[in-house]
Amino acid sequence: MMSALPEYRTRILLQRENVPLVSGVFMKPGEDIPLDIPEMPIFLKAQIPGATSRKSHGLVRRVDTYEELEENLDVLLSPGKWGQAEGVLITEGLDIETEYYAGCMLDFGTGDKLPGGVLLFSTEGGSGVEERSGSLLKLRFSLLHPPVTEEIETELREFKDLKECKAVAEFLEGMISTYIRYKLIVLEVNPLGLLKDGTVAAVDCRAEFENNAVSKRDREIFFPPEIGSSKNLTRLEEIVELINRDDPSGTGFFRQNREMPPEDALRVATNLCGGGGKMLWEMTTGSRTDIFTMNESDTSGGLSAFKSYRILRVILAQKEARVLLLTGSGMAFQNQHHLAAAVWKALKESPSPLPSLLRFGGTDEDKAQALFEEVSDSLPVPVRTYPPEVFPNAMVDDIMEIASLEIETGNEYVPPSGEPAIIVERPPGKIYFYPEKWTGDESPPSVKACPTGFLQWHNGELCTDPDARCIGCLMCETASLMEGTCELIIHLEMPEEVD
Amino acid sequence: MPGIVKYLAGVDTPETLVFGITGRQGKSKSHLMRKFGTHIIAGCTPGKGGQEVDGVPVFNSAAEAVQSFPQLNTAVFFVPAGAVKKAAMDAMDAGLKFLVLTADGVPSHDEIVLKEYASTKDSVYLGPNTVGLLDTEGYLFGLIGGSATWAKKNYKPGKVGVISRSGGLSQLLGAFHCRPNLPGIREDGSYGPLWGEDYPGLSAVVCVGGDPVPGISMLDAAEAFEKDTRTEIIAAYGETGTTQENDLAAAVTDGRITKPIVIFLGGKFTKAGVAQSHAGAMIRNDSETWEAKNRALLNAGITVVERPDAVFGAILSELNS
Numbered sequence: 001m002m003s004a005l006p007e008y009r010t011r012i013l014l015q016r017e018n019v020p021l022v023s024g025v026f027m028k029p030g031e032d033i034p035l036d037i038p039e040m041p042i043f044l045k046a047q048i049p050g051a052t053s054r055k056s057h058g059l060v061r062r063v064d065t066y067e068e069l070e071e072n073l074d075v076l077l078s079p080g081k082w083g084q085a086e087g088v089l090i091t092e093g094l095d096i097e098t099e100y101y102a103g104c105m106l107d108f109g110t111g112d113k114l115p116g117g118v119l120l121f122s123t124e125g126g127s128g129v130e131e132r133s134g135s136l137l138k139l140r141f142s143l144l145h146p147p148v149t150e151e152i153e154t155e156l157r158e159f160k161d162l163k164e165c166k167a168v169a170e171f172l173e174g175m176i177s178t179y180i181r182y183k184l185i186v187l188e189v190n191p192l193g194l195l196k197d198g199t200v201a202a203v204d205c206r207a208e209f210e211n212n213a214v215s216k217r218d219r220e221i222f223f224p225p226e227i228g229s230s231k232n233l234t235r236l237e238e239i240v241e242l243i244n245r246d247d248p249s250g251t252g253f254f255r256q257n258r259e260m261p262p263e264d265a266l267r268v269a270t271n272l273c274g275g276g277g278k279m280l281w282e283m284t285t286g287s288r289t290d291i292f293t294m295n296e297s298d299t300s301g302g303l304s305a306f307k308s309y310r311i312l313r314v315i316l317a318q319k320e321a322r323v324l325l326l327t328g329s330g331m332a333f334q335n336q337h338h339l340a341a342a343v344w345k346a347l348k349e350s351p352s353p354l355p356s357l358l359r360f361g362g363t364d365e366d367k368a369q370a371l372f373e374e375v376s377d378s379l380p381v382p383v384r385t386y387p388p389e390v391f392p393n394a395m396v397d398d399i400m401e402i403a404s405l406e407i408e409t410g411n412e413y414v415p416p417s418g419e420p421a422i423i424v425e426r427p428p429g430k431i432y433f434y435p436e437k438w439t440g441d442e443s444p445p446s447v448k449a450c451p452t453g454f455l456q457w458h459n460g461e462l463c464t465d466p467d468a469r470c471i472g473c474l475m476c477e478t479a480s481l482m483e484g485t486c487e488l489i490i491h492l493e494m495p496e497e498v499d
Numbered sequence: 500m501p502g503i504v505k506y507l508a509g510v511d512t513p514e515t516l517v518f519g520i521t522g523r524q525g526k527s528k529s530h531l532m533r534k535f536g537t538h539i540i541a542g543c544t545p546g547k548g549g550q551e552v553d554g555v556p557v558f559n560s561a562a563e564a565v566q567s568f569p570q571l572n573t574a575v576f577f578v579p580a581g582a583v584k585k586a587a588m589d590a591m592d593a594g595l596k597f598l599v600l601t602a603d604g605v606p607s608h609d610e611i612v613l614k615e616y617a618s619t620k621d622s623v624y625l626g627p628n629t630v631g632l633l634d635t636e637g638y639l640f641g642l643i644g645g646s647a648t649w650a651k652k653n654y655k656p657g658k659v660g661v662i663s664r665s666g667g668l669s670q671l672l673g674a675f676h677c678r679p680n681l682p683g684i685r686e687d688g689s690y691g692p693l694w695g696e697d698y699p700g701l702s703a704v705v706c707v708g709g710d711p712v713p714g715i716s717m718l719d720a721a722e723a724f725e726k727d728t729r730t731e732i733i734a735a736y737g738e739t740g741t742t743q744e745n746d747l748a749a750a751v752t753d754g755r756i757t758k759p760i761v762i763f764l765g766g767k768f769t770k771a772g773v774a775q776s777h778a779g780a781m782i783r784n785d786s787e788t789w790e791a792k793n794r795a796l797l798n799a800g801i802t803v804v805e806r807p808d809a810v811f812g813a814i815l816s817e818l819n820s
Binding site: 106108109110111112114115116117142143144180183185210212213215251273277279280282283286287300301302334335361362363388389390391393394 | 524580581603604605606607608609610611612614615616618642645646649665666667668670671675678681682683711712716718738741742743745746749765766767768769777780783805806807808
């Protein structure tokens with residue numbers, strides 16, 4: 001996932017690498033005007049990640065008096081069509097002699113060309129620089145052995161009229177160093193100003209980065225805690241983030257479709273495991289206007305059944321969804337019997353279960369199919385299961401029919417009573433045990449079904465093996481329910497109310 | 500008979516080191532790999548040297564492991580995404596020839612650095628973001644199959660080589676070529692068993708991973724299958740992003756690849772510039788679109804199918820022709 005870094009935070013990165021900047025101060029909403037603002041005239045720049053062409057959108061303003069400063073700060077710090085600014089950067093109005101452009105980006109390479117970085121430089125600053133290819137230097141560089149000032153200076157000599165070549169080369173070296181140190185995807189300085197005194201400084205800058213490339217020590221710059229989530233997540237997506245926080249096993253990806261559904265389109269909630277699964281579904285439905293995919297989701301890579309259940313509860317909570325389409329893992333990372341147990345539990349316990357098309361493929365796919373053959377009739381919604389060789393393109397043929405079937409309403413989940421016998425911390429879950437429902441001498445079905453030996457039965461009592469761990473597979477509860485003994489129930493709390 | 504790693508990395512008999520063997524995934528996947536037949540002779544976790552995992556000695560570094568076991572030539576990595584670059588570079592420095600990097604979420608900068616670093620070493624790597632490689636000669640690296648029992652039951656020796664950018668489809672394309680009486684779309688358009696008990700079978704599955712800078716590319720894998728005498732035909736899954744399919748098409752056109760290829764090309768409706776769950780599927784320029792790739796593949800004479808379940812019937816037709 002890529003995110004944008006606004007100017008004031010990009011400046012922190014450049015500053016750390018000693019890259020010269022025009023002087024400026026940052027002011028957050030609600031703060032007093034800083035005492036150390038530069039001398040007038042000054043520029044006010046609203047700080048909104050990802051906002052481009054800020055000048056033409058009125059997000060950059062020149063101010064010559066204190067009255068104008070107060071008036072414009074009010075406007076820029078109020079929510080506008082770009083949303084709420086993180087604050088305003090107040091920079092000095094410099095006497096710039098010439099404006100240049102500088103940027104760094106990645107070249108991902110091809111079959112016969114190694115990937116690397118690319119330095120872009122133009123003697124003309126301002127917007128639309130990419131189109132002015134005649135004046136644009138594109139210098140490929142190694143991320144492993146980046147160029148030093150002298151090498152950059154040699155390349156810059158092709159610009160006959162470039163002034164202060166060495167100072168510019170030094171600036172660009174610092175910029176490349178910043179780009180590499182913080183593993184940025186894009187770093188732009190536009191304009192890069194050549195000042196009357198012969199020095200250069202970044203007048204404006206911005207960056208883009210991969211969330212997964214941010215190191216722990218830099219998190220506060222990239223994800224300032226006081227700003228909260230800048231990812232523009234929906235409420236349900238926020239809940240999945242919390243599910244992932246509490247149970248990091250495997251992949252738990254969920255994004256809702258922001259597009260407007262075509263009128264009368266059937267809204268389908270999906271749980272497609274893996275990136276390939278998403279592509280298969282898109283290939284099947286991408287050209288259809290009668291089907292609207294409500295979300296993307298990828299639950300794969302060995303996640304616990306507890307987590308599958310929780311994400312399914314989120315998927316099922318999407319308003320106006322008519323059908324659930326789930327394809328189990330491409331093959332086998334996630335035990336399909338465990339997945340089926342999670343699906344069964346979610347359809348039973350969600351207040352808004354959906355008619356479901358379910359495909360299981362991989363380890364214990366037969367047990368997954370068998371489980372649904374036994375329990376389908378007891379569910380409040382119609383369910384159809386498919387073997388792995390039936391791909392989504394064939395499953396979709398049944399989608400209209402299953403959507404038209406009647407479903408029971410008023411599904412109400414009652415949490416288990418009493419105190420939990422065992423609380424599992426990771427993956428989080430509460431195990432309730434009812435000894436009165438099991439009077440046999442040998443281990444009850446729930447204990448026998450535990451694949452890791454975490455649940456034990458000693459002297460007629462449930463206990464746990466401290467050297468084994470609960471993997472959140474739901475096999476204990478499934479066995480207890482399937483055998484009809486019902487001695488063990490698992491309660492999986494959601495991090496927030498979903499329904 | 501040497502397996503496909505002979506043609507990918509010049510390794511006749513893989514002797515394997517597992518990075519992150521003391522972690523939960525490293526431990527469980529090592530168990531899977533060993534049970535399938537992979538020779539795992541050492542593990543590596545910095546700070547845990549001297550321990551053992553299921554009888555496998557653990558070392559602090561690849562260099563230490565190689566010192567004790569000079570026959571080591573292969574490494575599989577179950578380390579966090581942020582640690583992949585350093586671990587892989589250490590393994591290359593220690594002289595290991597074939598690396599499998601399973602982690603998802605390796606930063607693009609790290610992938611680019613690794614690619615450049617490997618170009619100066621006598622090493623190749625699969626991934627990142629790969630489920631790995633399975634060879635029916637009797638070894639697998641990574642996670643394919645989920646369990647050894649399942650993998651042994653579903654991947655049988657035969658004539659199809661599988662290349663894929665998706666973990667799930669790597670496994671499906673591999674397993675279904677080994678499934679007796681597999682139902683599918685026949686040449687006449689009807690639906691039913693494509694073959695009886697005499698399924699085509701598999702030489703190897705090579706998942707090149709879903710990231711933008713793969714170590715071993717689809718073309719590298721195809722060149723290996725070209726040399727592999729077991730492989731008569733290649734079944735592939737490609738998608739938008741990167742130039743891998745374009746490079747493969749060019750190699751077919753100029754005669755470097757002569758074995759028939761059937762490919763299911765995903766991403767027909769992928770929009771340019773939009774991030775995908777496979778980081779490598781994002782379209783960055785015109786040559787990376789579905790249309791451009793489809794055109795290049797068709798022009799090269801490669802069979803392109805638009806449904807995943809059409810791959811198997813197309814493979815059968817090619818084998819019968």
